[in-house]
Every structure is written in C-alpha cells, then in structure tokens.
Amino acid sequence: MSKKANIKLDSSFLNELVLSTGEKTGKKAVEKAIVYYIQEARQRDMVNFLKKPRFKKDYNIIKLRQNER
Amino acid sequence: MKDKHLYLFDSSIWIAIERGDQAVIKKAQPILESNKVCLCDLIIVELLRGARTENDYQGVKLRLDSFPCYTASWSSVARLSFELIKAGYLPPLTDIYIALCAFENKKTLVTQDKHFKNIHAIKKFKLDYW
Numbered sequence: 001m002s003k004k005a006n007i008k009l010d011s012s013f014l015n016e017l018v019l020s021t022g023e024k025t026g027k028k029a030v031e032k033a034i035v036y037y038i039q040e041a042r043q044r045d046m047v048n049f050l051k052k053p054r055f056k057k058d059y060n061i062i063k064l065r066q067n068e069r
Numbered sequence: 070m071k072d073k074h075l076y077l078f079d080s081s082i083w084i085a086i087e088r089g090d091q092a093v094i095k096k097a098q099p100i101l102e103s104n105k106v107c108l109c110d111l112i113i114v115e116l117l118r119g120a121r122t123e124n125d126y127q128g129v130k131l132r133l134d135s136f137p138c139y140t141a142s143w144s145s146v147a148r149l150s151f152e153l154i155k156a157g158y159l160p161p162l163t164d165i166y167i168a169l170c171a172f173e174n175k176k177t178l179v180t181q182d183k184h185f186k187n188i189h190a191i192k193k194f195k196l197d198y199w
Binding site for chain 2: 038040043045046047049054056061064065066068
C-alpha cells in the first residue's frame, strides 16, 4: 500500500540525505530515512509496548528450552 | 547510521520486561532508548510462538522486525555442540545457536538463562547475566 505525497524539502538536506543513505535518487533516500526513523522509534517504544500482556501467562522460555533438549 | 556496540537481548529478557520485572526494565530502558538492541532469528521465533493472540502475534512481529537481526551458522552450532558434549555439557541447541549468534557477530548477549554460563566456559563471548 502506498500514498502519494508532494512535499517541499530543503535541497541541502535532501542532497546530504542522498549522500548519507547511498541511494541514487531523492525519493529512495527519503523512503529509506522514513523507514529508518520509524524502526528506531519502534525499538525505543518496546518497554511501553510490553506493558500490555503479549505472551501466554505460563510461557517459560528457560523451562521450554530444557524440555527441548 | 554509525556503528555502535549492540546488545543481543535474549527471549528471557523480553519476557521479564513484559512481566514487569523492574530491575530488568531499569537496565533495559536506556539501552533500548539509545537503539543499541539487536535480535537473532531464533529469539524472534521463540517470542512469537509465545504470543497470546493473533493480534499480539502481529503486534510483536511488527516491533521485533524493527530491530537489527543476526544469524549464526549451523555448522558452527554442530562443532560447538560436539565440544560441549566432550566437556560434559548438553545445553539446548537453541542456547548454542543464540550464543554463537553473539559470538560470530560480536554482540553482548544479555540473558536470564543460567545455562549460557556452561557454553561460555567453552566458547568465550560477551555475556551479561541480569
């Protein structure tokens, strides 16, 4: 799924972004930067995300590893 | 996007965070906030199979997929398993794989699983036991 977006960017930032990402076009560099930013934000939010129970109550990985020997 | 030393959080650490272990959360939070955490493929498998519901599975997967993810070579797992058995240890293959993931990719393994200490006795890798 993709969404079209026309945005004005500071050309010096865009040129630097292209150089730093190693991409050939501004479009690809912006896409890469957005993915990078969102992934890092998701990493930082993990403790908050895990405040809600996500794993089975009795899920004991250390015991399970022993049983799978 | 410069290189930084990454900490490989074992499944036991993620589960401790989810269970609200404050001592673990206090240590994990600053490392997570500085984006210095990584995973290995087997840890992702272990965590996903423990998800409570389909929604939790999708949510956990989306977030885990945002971390750098490493692998180890199975031929190294075979070799180290052989050496461990010779030394009188029989740790689970998952532990050996995860330990080798830390060793081969030069990451610090952070865990609550004491069995990694047996592997560490034979194969030196960076290990932090919480």
